[in-house]
Amino acid sequence: MLEKAIKGSALYWIWLLVLLAVIGVGFGAYLQQLDQGLSVTALDRDISWGLYIAQLTFLVGVAASAVMMVIPMYLHNHKAFARMLILGEFMAVATIIMCLLFVVVDLGQPQRLWNVVLYPTPSSVLFWDMVVLNGYLFLNILIGWVTLQAERKRVGPPRWIKPFIYISIPWAISIHTVTAFLYAGLPGRDFWLTASMAPSFLASAFAAGPALLILLAFAVKIFAIWDPGREAIQSLAKIVTYALAAYLFLIGCKIFTAAYSMVPDKLAHWEYLYFGLEGHTMLSVFMWVSTLAGVSALLILLFPKNRQADNILAFACVLVLISTWIEKGMGLITAGFVPTPMKEVLTYAPTGPEILITLGIYGLGFLIITVLWKVGIGVRREIEA
Amino acid sequence: MEEKAKLSLLTLCNHCDNPPCVRVCPTQATFSRDDGIVLMDFHRCIGCRFCMAGCPYGARSFNYHNPRNFLNEDELSHDFPTREKGVVEKCEFCAHLLDQGERPACVEAAEGVLYFGDLNDPESEVRKVLRDRYSLVRKPKLGTEPQVYYLI
Ligand code: SF4
Ligand code: SF4
Numbered sequence: 001m002l003e004k005a006i007k008g009s010a011l012y013w014i015w016l017l018v019l020l021a022v023i024g025v026g027f028g029a030y031l032q033q034l035d036q037g038l039s040v041t042a043l044d045r046d047i048s049w050g051l052y053i054a055q056l057t058f059l060v061g062v063a064a065s066a067v068m069m070v071i072p073m074y075l076h077n078h079k080a081f082a083r084m085l086i087l088g089e090f091m092a093v094a095t096i097i098m099c100l101l102f103v104v105v106d107l108g109q110p111q112r113l114w115n116v117v118l119y120p121t122p123s124s125v126l127f128w129d130m131v132v133l134n135g136y137l138f139l140n141i142l143i144g145w146v147t148l149q150a151e152r153k154r155v156g157p158p159r160w161i162k163p164f165i166y167i168s169i170p171w172a173i174s175i176h177t178v179t180a181f182l183y184a185g186l187p188g189r190d191f192w193l194t195a196s197m198a199p200s201f202l203a204s205a206f207a208a209g210p211a212l213l214i215l216l217a218f219a220v221k222i223f224a225i226w227d228p229g230r231e232a233i234q235s236l237a238k239i240v241t242y243a244l245a246a247y248l249f250l251i252g253c254k255i256f257t258a259a260y261s262m263v264p265d266k267l268a269h270w271e272y273l274y275f276g277l278e279g280h281t282m283l284s285v286f287m288w289v290s291t292l293a294g295v296s297a298l299l300i301l302l303f304p305k306n307r308q309a310d311n312i313l314a315f316a317c318v319l320v321l322i323s324t325w326i327e328k329g330m331g332l333i334t335a336g337f338v339p340t341p342m343k344e345v346l347t348y349a350p351t352g353p354e355i356l357i358t359l360g361i362y363g364l365g366f367l368i369i370t371v372l373w374k375v376g377i378g379v380r381r382e383i384e385a
Numbered sequence: 386m387e388e389k390a391k392l393s394l395l396t397l398c399n400h401c402d403n404p405p406c407v408r409v410c411p412t413q414a415t416f417s418r419d420d421g422i423v424l425m426d427f428h429r430c431i432g433c434r435f436c437m438a439g440c441p442y443g444a445r446s447f448n449y450h451n452p453r454n455f456l457n458e459d460e461l462s463h464d465f466p467t468r469e470k471g472v473v474e475k476c477e478f479c480a481h482l483l484d485q486g487e488r489p490a491c492v493e494a495a496e497g498v499l500y501f502g503d504l505n506d507p508e509s510e511v512r513k514v515l516r517d518r519y520s521l522v523r524k525p526k527l528g529t530e531p532q533v534y535y536l537i
Binding site: 037039049103107108109113118125127182183186187341 | 429
């Protein structure tokens, strides 16, 4: 099936070349980081995770959200997703690969990564995160490939793949739960130390993932001239709406606990996040953008008429992505570290190399999505022709 | 209310008895030694910095730069290997000195202000001081069971 990836229009090849250029620049910046260490980043003793781990957190959610098509399709026989599911699964493959790369570029000693396997440590959530992320990658490659091959031969998927599909449902939930537990189990980090971490991670993931999928589906419609199906997109739009409401609700719950209890250790993080402390206000600008984008998107999406208009739906999906990307990325990470255990207030602004490396990994992710979707859509076209 | 002058305090690693940094490390590169000292294996650490997020006291730092760039050859002690970039650092209670029967360098330098010893030994110097004077530990509510006491 892979041969479908090497037959494409001029536009396809130009797009791949652009992505390759972005990847190349990012790789160059990574070589610099390898040489000079993480000193090329803006990280320091107090804010010791930043842009890379923020992307990991955000993208694990996007990957997990493939389950929002698997559940309706396989548990409720919602056939509208039949044409599009493969795109969701392939998107999950690409985003998990990005996640793993973001872990690697964040390491101070990446060549020792294998130590996690040599000295497995069940008490460490990071160990489990590696287990579930790799497992999820394997599941999605397997399921995506086997179901696509079956479709190509115009037969139903083999029976043995069914258990893997069912396992992939709780597995998707697990990757994001475990990622939330990276934060939610740390004593003394009051911003993260809350049981609502995993639920709010899942809520924002199920808003962001399908929103990205809708946008990519529109892109496919325009550039590949292949329509993933109106009903599928409309179902996804409903999922985005519900999940977005849950995501905003959970933020509200967290703010209530901090603001009403007035426990300084909890409140200070939220003050820093939304108003800034001691003149450090950069993050709060982003947070207001995030919150306003999220609330506006919800106000738009609540009305079925808006969801049914492609332009408005696309616009709302962009707002959802902006909102969740800021909130779950830089907002969540930086405000977790600030104020520091020594009650210091700091600002973290990623450096050029950090940004280039991040863009490089996104470039690779989009390259993988493009190639896999090309194959998936090619097969679909063949069947439908 | 009386204004409190800002005090300078040592905020070293507490060598917690229930250390979250050890719990979160995915490679056991940070570990509790049998005598309760929390140590680092600099050759195993992958530099993920999970332990820095896990320590509630800000007691860990990271070699963002190559530390060797900042060494002055003439002042080097050759009793101890130099460090490398990309790994986490922390107070080790000078474990290499303890192993030679000496006391940590800070205790040696601040004679009569810092005390060091075996908390499990009722006759040790630290236990005597703790019996006689009022003391605090940092953030006891977190259950990390710090082994560093601040004398008042
Ligand atoms: S103070 Fe921090 S680094 Fe030291 S043992 Fe406790 S948790 Fe670990
Ligand atoms: S940075 Fe090193 S010591 Fe700390 S958790 Fe990671 S591997 Fe363990």
